[in-house]
Amino acid sequence: MQRAGGAKARESEPAGAAAAIRLAGLWREFGDRAVLEDVHVELAPGETMVVIGPNGAGKTTLLRILATLLRPTAGEVVVLGSRLPREAWRARGRIGYLGHEPLLYRDLTVAENLRFHARLYGVEAAETRISALLDRVGMSRRAGELARNLSVGMAQRVAACRAVLHEPELLLLDEPRAHLDPQAGELVDPLVGPAEGRTRVIVTHDFRAALSSGGRVLALGHGGAVAYEGPAAGLPVADAEAIYAGSPR
Amino acid sequence: MSAFRAILAKDLRVELRTLQSVPGMALFAVSTFILFRFGLDRTTLEGSLAAGVLLATVLFAALLAVNRLFVAERDQGGFDAIRLAPVDGTALFAAKVAALVAYLVVLELVTVPVFALFFLDEWSALPPLALVLALADVGLAATGALASSLATGSRARDLLAPLLLLPLLVPLMIAAAGAAEPLLAAGGPEYDRFGTWLAVLGLYDVVFLLVGYGVFDFVLED
Numbered sequence: 502m503q504r505a506g507g508a509k510a511r512e513s514e515p516a517g518a519a520a521a522i523r524l525a526g527l528w529r530e531f532g533d534r535a536v537l538e539d540v541h542v543e544l545a546p547g548e549t550m551v552v553i554g555p556n557g558a559g560k561t562t563l564l565r566i567l568a569t570l571l572r573p574t575a576g577e578v579v580v581l582g583s584r585l586p587r588e589a590w591r592a593r594g595r596i597g598y599l600g601h602e603p604l605l606y607r608d609l610t611v612a613e614n615l616r617f618h619a620r621l622y623g624v625e626a627a628e629t630r631i632s633a634l635l636d637r638v639g640m641s642r643r644a645g646e647l648a649r650n651l652s653v654g655m656a657q658r659v660a661a662c663r664a665v666l667h668e669p670e671l672l673l674l675d676e677p678r679a680h681l682d683p684q685a686g687e688l689v690d691p692l693v694g695p696a697e698g699r700t701r702v703i704v705t706h707d708f709r710a711a712l713s714s715g716g717r718v719l720a721l722g723h724g725g726a727v728a729y730e731g732p733a734a735g736l737p738v739a740d741a742e743a744i745y746a747g748s749p750r
Numbered sequence: 751m752s753a754f755r756a757i758l759a760k761d762l763r764v765e766l767r768t769l770q771s772v773p774g775m776a777l778f779a780v781s782t783f784i785l786f787r788f789g790l791d792r793t794t795l796e797g798s799l800a801a802g803v804l805l806a807t808v809l810f811a812a813l814l815a816v817n818r819l820f821v822a823e824r825d826q827g828g829f830d831a832i833r834l835a836p837v838d839g840t841a842l843f844a845a846k847v848a849a850l851v852a853y854l855v856v857l858e859l860v861t862v863p864v865f866a867l868f869f870l871d872e873w874s875a876l877p878p879l880a881l882v883l884a885l886a887d888v889g890l891a892a893t894g895a896l897a898s899s900l901a902t903g904s905r906a907r908d909l910l911a912p913l914l915l916l917p918l919l920v921p922l923m924i925a926a927a928g929a930a931e932p933l934l935a936a937g938g939p940e941y942d943r944f945g946t947w948l949a950v951l952g953l954y955d956v957v958f959l960l961v962g963y964g965v966f967d968f969v970l971e972d
Contacts, residue, residue, distance in 0.1 A: 570830055572971065586971070594836025604827035604834075608764045620756035621835035 520579065521546040521671060521700035522567060527576035529562055529725070536562045537725035540576070544717070546670070549701040551711035551733070552719045555745045559725030560704040561601065564673050567702060568598040581671055594622055597669030599677055599693065603660035607649035611640060611659050614648055615666060622667035634662040638688045653680040661689045675704045708741045723747050753837035757845035762852065764822065771818050772853050775811040779861040782807045787868050795869040801930035804865050805923060808858065808883070809890065813912050815853045816894040819846055820902040833970060843895055843966035847959070850891035858883050875933040878944070882933070885951035886926040892958035893918045899969045918958075925950040 520543050527540040537559040544550050552560045565571040567580055569589040578584070583591040598604075605614045612631060619627035635641045638658040648656060657680045664672065677693050678686045695701065705711055711718055712733045720741060722728040728744045729736050765771055786803050787793075795803055823829045823842075832842050862883070866873050893915055901910035929947035932940040 598834055602827040604831040606826050608768050617756055617760050621753055621837055
């Protein structure tokens with residue numbers, strides 16, 4: 502299996518030109534262990550890419566690099582026209598990130614948490630926006646509740662509100678349906694779903710759903726090497742299963 | 751400025767709601783004064799001994815808050831949240847310094863009268879002493895926020911923060927004690943080289959605020 506797009510063809514393009522995300526030869530190591538190896542990806546604005554791969558394949562690491570939270574060890578990373586990590590400050594504020602942690606202060610209420618983030622991002626008419634978002638995820642009645650008292654699923658719903666509060670151009674979602682019951686999932690999906698001009702990168706273990714989504718897929722194998730990158734239709738389910746079944750390093 | 755205000759307001763709100771730092775600091779300081787009172791077996795202190803007892807107690811009480819300063823950022827994703835936002839990392843440093851200064855001021859509003867009650871015959875030294883403490887608080891908060899942020903990623907952070915902080919505070923303690931000693935002299939406050947020591951304290955504050963401003967963005971990055 503290999504990448505559907507040619508890396509060599511991309512080398513001739515100016516860095517980051519018109520691409521929402523451009524990764525060229527991205528490596529990330531923790532100590533002497535490589536977590537991502539020579540990743541090449543290019544994603545146009547408005548596109549959605551689903552990242553799949555077994556545990557430890559570097560999916561979350563990739564997302565954190567795109568979110569400017571981790572530095573690449575080597576390679577070129579251009580996000581929303583900003584070369585990371587040097588120009589991270591230009592990309593920040595245009596990215597929404599929903600990771601494994603809800604990034605909510607436990608001793609603030611739901612509304613206070615969102616208000617805090619709204620102030621950090623300079624969101625205008627924050628109260629109206631917060632009310633509308635909480636309403637959409639069915640959390641309006643919990644606005645005054647301390648975050649420490651929320652169930653994990655409820656915290657995930659509020660975290661989804663936090664991630665889209667500032668209407669980001671790039672949405673990075675790490676297992677967005679984790680901890681959500683089907684009903685809550687239905688509420689959160691439209692919030693973090695496709696929208697005009699919104700580029701999305703979604704990490705998921707549900708590769709069957711990812712492959713049937715019709716979008717683009719990046720499959721990382723054990724050790725963080727790219728096993729496949731291209732349209733979902735180009736990766737048969739059997740090959741995806743083989744990527745998951747590969748031996749861990 | 752908006753990020754600074756948002757982070758400071760968040761910290762003060764959380765402290766008011768949970769009372770995790772200031773009551774513990776005050777209790778520690780008052781207990782220490784009681785121990786000194788009986789340990790030294792004296793009802794009055796003056797000069798360098800009085801200055802030492804007061805300043806060392808405030809410093810060690812401050813360590814309790816320093817160790818907790820970035821707990822929420824570390825454990826609840828605050829570092830990530832702030833790094834994701836389009837804000838200068840130094841806003842976090844400035845807010846933490848301001849929060850720590852606020853905690854220290856409240857601590858001193860409670861404990862300095864207790865100190866005076868236990869150890870001072872007359873209280874006329876307290877107004878100029880407040881100026882010394884205010885300048886010392888800024889320096890202590892600046893170095894404390896810096897040490898706490900450096901230690902927060904370590905598993906031995908509760909040990910590391912004081913180990914980093916205490917040597918850095920030696921010049922501050924020398925200057926604060928130099929200013930406070932004549933104020934607490936037997937027979938009433940004296941102002942021998944008071945201005946010089948205040949200037950040294952002010953210089954210390956400026957240096958460590960600038961160091962924090964200069965390096966904090968690097969501390970925040972992975």
